Amino acid sequence: MAVARASRPRLGVFKLASCDGCQLTLLDLEDEFLALTGAVEIVHFPEASSTMAPHGPFDLTLVEGSVSTPAQLEELQAIRAASRVLVTIGACATAGGVQALRNFADHEEYIRAVYARPDYIDSLATATPVAEHVSVDFELRGCPISKAQLIEVISAYLVGRRPDIPDESVCMECKRAGRVCVVVARGQPCLGPVTHAGCGSLCPRFARGCFGCFGPKERANTAPLAEQLRAGGADRPQIVRAFRLLTGWAPEFRAESERHDDD
């Protein structure tokens, strides 16, 4: 048993500012979970185990959440130093997450709005993606991440290849699935043309427009989409809000929202 354990790759799972949903996706791999724990040695995963080894070393580290306190920045640097491969999981870790909306606002005002005693709160003015602070080997998108893509990423690193995660738009997924276009048929605003695929075009399947959980796809052409939203009746604040939600701090979405922000 001890020999077998020593030979398995060592996995670490960490969280920064987040909802825990992306690391929960590991436990949501109900059919694969026990096979996974046979293939890797989980050496640090506080949500699942009281046995902890935060200093690693790790062959593969999954980091959820964005950097939003001074302590998290320090912790992240230690995690990077202890990790051979570091993969960020989810919209918080890859784009700042919904809490990155504070980056557009007055931080002091935020703390005062939320807490009666601001002096008890230790928080950075911004919530930022992990890759702004340390080198990241792969960014897995989503709010939350997709189970199938998580399995692909872990499997790929176990055998030493790059994960095969297509960089295409939700719109492409949606068309291939033969769904009714919510923009054409219902006139609903939809970020599908500029949003990274991975959800299986979930929102159109549920009769609503995409709201950008997976962040911008590469070379996302946001300006024509903003124009299309405007033509559909959206005013400037609505366009700002459309690009500025779960992945609003991602550079392409940030730039587009700032083009329409009068403040």
Next chain:
Amino acid sequence: MTTIDQDDQGGSGSGSERTYRVELLSRVEGEGRFWLRLDADGQVEDARLAIFEAPRFFEALLRGRSLHEVPDIVARICGICPVAYQMSATRALERALGLDPPTPGLRALRRLLYCGEWIESHALHIFMLHAPDFLGYASAVEMAADHRPLVERGLRLKKAGNALVEVLGGRAIHPVSPRVGGFSRTPTVAELRALRPTLAAALEEADEVVDWAATLPMPALEIDYVFVALASDGYPLEFGDELAISGRGRIAVDDFLDHFEESHVAHSNALHARLKDGTPYLVGPLARLSHAAASLHPRALAALERVGLALPVRNPYRSIVVRAIELVHAFAAALDVIDGYDAQLEPAFVEPPRGRSPAGVGIGCTEAPRGICWHRYRIDEDGLIADARIIPPTSQNQARIEADLVDLAPQLVLLEHEAATRRCEQLIRSYDPCISCATHFLRLEIERP
């Protein structure tokens, strides 16, 4: 970031100070630590549950967002119980908009979605987070080496709950269909009927989980709790306009702030909630069962009677049995909704009335797996959120958890230091604390110098 600090106050023998401390609580959602310090006479000097999870300022970032974006935003408060936030928010906003009460069909679908969340959350806690304490393992993974069928059962039941959320909401975490007014898409009869065999088999298994949980060795601890739960026309879950408080009758959900208050303490990023007279209270499975056992589904009531659980349950460790009973309730209630479902019966989405100003205030409260989740929103003339206040279950339980540690203290001096520390952690875990939820909440009254 050590897991356990051994007593650094001069050993664990009698006649000296003792400190029990865990720097990063494991098998809970989010980041917290606790310490319990006893003086040389065994008297409690300090008992703290410290939540150091980074604040995310939800109530601030909700301001200026459209009321229709709220369900998507508040879901992100918690990856384990996003439905709870969506259900409390939609209830509050619909009350503000005059869309309340929901039609019976809409209520039933929301109950079904919520049952899915209760199932995945309770199964996760019972098997993956809590059971290792009772059986002496660090994790479910280690437990699986000796009890593989048990862990497989937990994963199977959790999967059945997630399957329900996926059919109704598209995905298990952060479902996309719940809207203010109803659902963006409702399931077909065939989609729901297809779940029936899985849920029916899971219900039989859940009955066995109750019997198994009742045989677990329970540490002795009896606490005189003030239980607070939603009061409803059935077992408290997706709907209710009153709260039941032990020994104090009922209050309107709208009057919550007249009876409870939150305070900000230096050691925690979550606000502490207490009754106005300072009494800590308990929300969650024990509170619901205490107030509403008679409203359990007959299947769950039968399980309760079979294991002979005396009510009210005052031993926090025994919450694992109560969660198992609620698991039976959730499976049975879900099957009832599916059997009665007729997609043609009535619309499951209601548009806010046109021509009426959306401005107003709405309050909504539902039962998250961990207890009542209370929301209040003020909406402006443009349909934007002017202010938001959210009081999640774990911040309400925080003061009670600290008081429990004080009540536990006399037993600890009789235990080895590490066993005593583990006992404290097991007690905290019995609340199924959801620390990522508890953190982001804020009061809006601003103290200025």
